[in-house]
Amino acid sequence: MTSRAESAAATRRALLDAAAELLDSGGLDAVTLRAVGARAGVTRGAPYRHFPDKESLLIAVGTQAWDTLGDRMHALRADPGLSPAEKMRNGLIALIDIGRFQPHLYKLMFSNPPGDPTALARAAQRSQTEFLAVVADLVGEQDARRYAALLISSASGIAGLEASGQLADPKWGGVSAEDLTDTLVDMVAGKRSPAPATDDLPPGTP
């Protein structure tokens, strides 16, 4: 019925899912190898048959999240119903939404482990390359690298500030992550809007 390899793969998947769920619900402190094992139906030592380290398990969770975002970016880029600016905005919002709804996972995605500083950066490759192509469609190849780097940096910063609750401070006048993203996209797209942003979305998705 189930071969040994299949069973092992299923356990590995269960461990990843368990770790992701624990991270979502209880934060990084809740991700204990014992808890992960229990939720996956195995004991504390079992994860060491699939990951050399607790850190490696967490990196795998972060990599999974980057891959999922990469798929979304790819689909977004291929969507014929969206303008380049809309693709750009939606891509940034997709990243910000992770920070909004899965703050612990988001933090993990941007935390470089001391072991392999490039592990998560490699996982982020596809997402960022897809986004780079979207930006190039809007501002041209020449400036795409610089603007894409700026946009991703800014979006991750917006998500970070919102995740830490600092965006809710009244001194910012109740500005939302979407407001900031729109301001940013407008600036890059060349149509600076000095008027207060009361409009949320340019018409395009009725």
Added chain:
Amino acid sequence: MTSRAESAAATRRALLDAAAELLDSGGLDAVTLRAVGARAGVTRGAPYRHFPDKESLLIAVGTQAWDTLGDRMHALRADPGLSPAEKMRNGLIALIDIGRFQPHLYKLMFSNPPGDPTALARAAQRSQTEFLAVVADLVGEQDARRYAALLISSASGIAGLEASGQLADPKWGGVSAEDLTDTLVDMVAGKRSPAPATDDLPPGTP
């Protein structure tokens, strides 16, 4: 010579310094209450006479860093030799430099503890309020809140990406944190520069 209160205050300071040094050199994992105590010349239980919690000690370290940055922002704002745009740029670079040279401290400054989500946000107040005033000098009161929030978000994102090593990826064409900051400042200041950024700093500090 040294009263009991003075001695206690000195110990508290020593604990904070020890925690900050350990954080800088070895990351968050190196900040152990035992190690902090040892470096401060006391034993593992002593920190509990000054901080209710290890988390509280870390929050105090982060608060100290925010206060220092706040002083810098204040001095920057009062500097008569700098244009508003230069003040803005220097303020952002000051934040980015923390991420560059003290990445662990930087991460701590933006990590909201589960205990009191507003503790670090309160500490960040002054820095951000000073910066808000600088931005208002450049773009007016009307848009200052939105642009200041965007600039701080972006700068923290730039610092975060650089701290995680992702900015060094060749797909960004070797863009630096300063390049991105300049691009951002130029966009907000209204003079969009579609040309590649080969100039680093506008003349002003001979």
Added chain:
DNA sequence: TTGAGTCAGTTGACATCGTCATCTGAAAGC
């Protein structure tokens, strides 16, 4: 079919960590 080999999973053990209860001794106040 059978036997050895592989390997996912279990279990026991250890060092380290945060934290608490208790103890000690010196400074502070009457």
Added chain:
DNA sequence: GCTTTCAGATGACGATGTCAACTGACTCAA
């Protein structure tokens, strides 16, 4: 001078990451 206060030391406990040894079921060649 006596009592109080409190910074610091110490012992202990539970939880955690990790390793070594063990177990047992699956795999595969002969």
